[in-house]
Amino acid sequence: MSFIPVIKSEFPASLLQSSESHDxxxxxxxxxxxxxxxxxxxxxxELMENKSELVECVMEQLTHMEENLQRVRKGxxxxxxxxxxxxxxxxxxSSYLRSRLQKIERFFPHVLEKEKSRADGDPxxxxxxxxxxxxxxxxxxxxxxxxVALKHMPPNLQSIDMLKAxxxxxxxxxxxxxxxxxxxxxxVEPETDEQREYVVDLDKGSQHxxxxxxxxxxxxxxxxxxx
Amino acid sequence: MSLLTLRRNFFNVHVxxxxxxxxxxxxxxxxxxxxxxxxIPKKYRxxxxxxxxxxxxxxAVELIRELHRMGxxxxxxxxxxxxxxxxxxxxxxxxxxxxxxNEAKTEGKSELIPSIKFRHSxxxxxxxxxxxxxxxxxxxxxxxxxxxxxxxxTTIRFHMCAEEMEWFNQYKKSLAxxxxxxxxxxxLDITQDMKPPKSLYIEVRCLKDHGEFEIDDGTVILLKKxxxxxxxxxxxxxxxxxxxxxxxxx
Numbered sequence: 066m067s068f069i070p071v072i073k074s075e076f077p078a079s080l081l082q083s084s085e086s087h088d089x090x091x092x093x094x095x096x097x098x099x100x101x102x103x104x105x106x107x108x109x110x111e112l113m114e115n116k117s118e119l120v121e122c123v124m125e126q127l128t129h130m131e132e133n134l135q136r137v138r139k140g141x142x143x144x145x146x147x148x149x150x151x152x153x154x155x156x157x158x159s160s161y162l163r164s165r166l167q168k169i170e171r172f173f174p175h176v177l178e179k180e181k182s183r184a185d186g187d188p189x190x191x192x193x194x195x196x197x198x199x200x201x202x203x204x205x206x207x208x209x210x211x212x213v214a215l216k217h218m219p220p221n222l223q224s225i226d227m228l229k230a231x232x233x234x235x236x237x238x239x240x241x242x243x244x245x246x247x248x249x250x251x252x253v254e255p256e257t258d259e260q261r262e263y264v265v266d267l268d269k270g271s272q273h274x275x276x277x278x279x280x281x282x283x284x285x286x287x288x289x290x291x292x
Numbered sequence: 293m294s295l296l297t298l299r300r301n302f303f304n305v306h307v308x309x310x311x312x313x314x315x316x317x318x319x320x321x322x323x324x325x326x327x328x329x330x331x332i333p334k335k336y337r338x339x340x341x342x343x344x345x346x347x348x349x350x351x352a353v354e355l356i357r358e359l360h361r362m363g364x365x366x367x368x369x370x371x372x373x374x375x376x377x378x379x380x381x382x383x384x385x386x387x388x389x390x391x392x393x394n395e396a397k398t399e400g401k402s403e404l405i406p407s408i409k410f411r412h413s414x415x416x417x418x419x420x421x422x423x424x425x426x427x428x429x430x431x432x433x434x435x436x437x438x439x440x441x442x443x444x445x446t447t448i449r450f451h452m453c454a455e456e457m458e459w460f461n462q463y464k465k466s467l468a469x470x471x472x473x474x475x476x477x478x479x480l481d482i483t484q485d486m487k488p489p490k491s492l493y494i495e496v497r498c499l500k501d502h503g504e505f506e507i508d509d510g511t512v513i514l515l516k517k518x519x520x521x522x523x524x525x526x527x528x529x530x531x532x533x534x535x536x537x538x539x540x541x542x
Contacts, residue, residue, distance in 0.1 A: 124475025145492050152489040152526060159482040162474065166482070170434070194473040201466040206430065209459045214422050217379045219386035222419050230423060 095122050096154065103161040105284055108241070108291040110277055111234040112168045112176060113284070117192040123158050127151060169199050172234055174227035177203060203227070236278040243272045246288040253279055348385070348414040352378045352421035359428050367432045370453040375422060382418050385411045433460055437467065438483055441534065484529055494525045496537040505531075 098119055106113050130151050137144045169176050169191070177199050180191050191199065207227070215223045244267045253275065254263035267273065272292065283289045355374045362368050389411045396404045433456055436444055442464055449457070472479035502515035507527055515521075520540065531537040 121475050124477065124480065128477065149489065149492055152485070152492075155480070156485045156488055159480065159485040162480070162482045166470070194470050198466050198470045201462070205459055205462045205466070206427075209430065209455055210423065210426060213426055213453070213455045214375060214379070218382055218419060219415065222382070222415060225419070225423055230420075230427075 092126060095119070095126065099123050099154070099157055099161065101287075101290055103157050103164075105291045106161055106164045106168075109284060110236060110238045110240075111281075112165065112172070112190050115189050115192050115195070120158065120162070123154065127154060127158075130154075165195065166198070168234070169195060170202060172231065173199050173202050173206075174231050175233055178228060236281065237276050239274055240277045240280075241272065241274050241292045242280060242284075242289045243292050244269055244289050248283060248288060251279065251283075348381065348411075349417045349421065351381065352418045352425075355425045356421055359425060365432050365435050367429065367436070367448060367451050369451045370429070370456065371425075372453065375425075378418050378422055382415055385415050385418075389415075429456065430459060434463060436460075437464060439533070441483070441530070484526075486529075489525060492525060493522050494528060495520065495522055495540040496528050496532070497540050498536065499538050500536060502531070502536045 102113070102116050102119060130147070134144060134147055134151070137147070176191065177196075180189070180196060180199075183189070210225065211223075215225065247269045248267040250264050251267055252262065252264055254260060267289070277284075280289055284291060351374060355371060355378070358368060358371065358374075389408050392404045392408050392411075395401055396408070433452065436448060437460065440448075444460070452460070467483075471481055471483075474480045474482070498515045498517055498519045498521070501517050505513045505515050505527075507513065507524060513521055513523070515536070528537050528539075532539055
């Protein structure tokens with residue numbers, strides 16, 4: 066997917082600056098972070114770390130841009146390109162939140178279990194609102210299954226273990242990635258009786274196709290970018 | 293005590309059967325085939341009397357097949373009858389097991405244990421099939437919220453049972469609460485913007501009368517059937533999904 070960069074130099078600076086004077090570069094930084102988070106979330110088989118501060122920043126930016134747009138003279142060509150920019154950012158944000166929600170719904174028992182069993186210092190994978198949504202989804206589904214079928218079944222079969230019934234995310238699926246920071250000695254295949262251990266070095270800027278499980282910690286730390 | 297044989301079937305669930313029951317079941321299937329020929333060994337004549345081969349859990353698998361046949365996320369009518377039959381079969385199996393378990397305990401008849409295990413496997417398989425059927429329907433209903441919005445067309449609503457409607461309403465509410473909480477202010481409707489924005493304005497044709505429609509700069513457009521307009525894309529998305537407008541790609 067190619068993103069046509071918006072020709073920011075054509076805009077009067079006032080259009081993009083909010084009243085709290087975010088810098089041009091700040092806005093750019095936040096937007097590139099959102100693009101990266103969006104791509105990572107889209108191509109990863111499991112739910113990535115929660116980035117609610119980023120989401121809040123982008124929402125703020127969007128509201129400021131909308132406000133500024135209202136003040137521009139109607140029919141101005143720059144306004145329509147600016148409107149396009151707002152649409153693009155809103156699409157990226159929506160798509161990001163949608164893929165997160167989809168994963169939460171698909172793996173709801175595992176996601177909830179992970180959140181319950183994490184230690185206090187560990188980063189959270191769900192925002193408080195997502196956690197509430199996941200809990201409601203679980204309760205809703207359980208109530209439904211119970212009322213339609215389970216309560217009519219023999220007494221020893223009236224419950225279903227959701228953790229076993231709902232499949233886990235497949236961490237062995239292959240993903241494309243681009244390396245942002247050079248990595249050495251990444252263990253691809255462990256040593257077994259039949260094969261020696263298979264280790265690679267990842268050079269900066271190179272692109273690979275690997276199993277997600279191998280590079281999962283690198284995606285979380287930002288050393289590689291999923292594409 | 294007869295030997296236990298393991299048989300793998302459709303969903304990879306091991307069904308433990310006694311050799312006798314297994315042989316009978318296999319023979320029924322085999323004889324179903326043979327019935328088209330004239331030769332059936334005398335001692336199995338009684339089995340060929342039934343044309344339809346019935347085995348435990350067949351109705352449950354039929355439910356799943358029914359869903360599998362309707363591809364593309366369509367929602368068929370809720371098969372209340374099918375579920376009722378499977379639940380009745382489960383009840384019968386359970387009661388048979390209860391009596392057998394009591395007999396085995398009091399009279400020490402351990403040769404009943406294989407058939408008890410067999411019936412228990414059938415019960416588990418029935419439970420799993422029903423759960424799979426109901427859960428797959430829920431996934432299809434969930435997809436309907438994202439495609440049609442909060443109000444479902446009446447044709448689809450007829451295919452849903454009361455509990456499914458309840459699930460749908462709860463899901464709508466959860467989703468709305470979540471969307472309102474995004475970003476800390478008014479929230480964001482993430483059911484919009486499903487496709488990347490390609491152009492600012494699009495050509496649309498009106499499929500039915502929708503009345504007046506106001507766009508951002510204040511102009512009011514009358515949406516009459518078969519009229520064509522050049523409108524901002526973000527305003528039309530909702531109406532296109534509802535079927536009021538149609539995107540014209542020339």
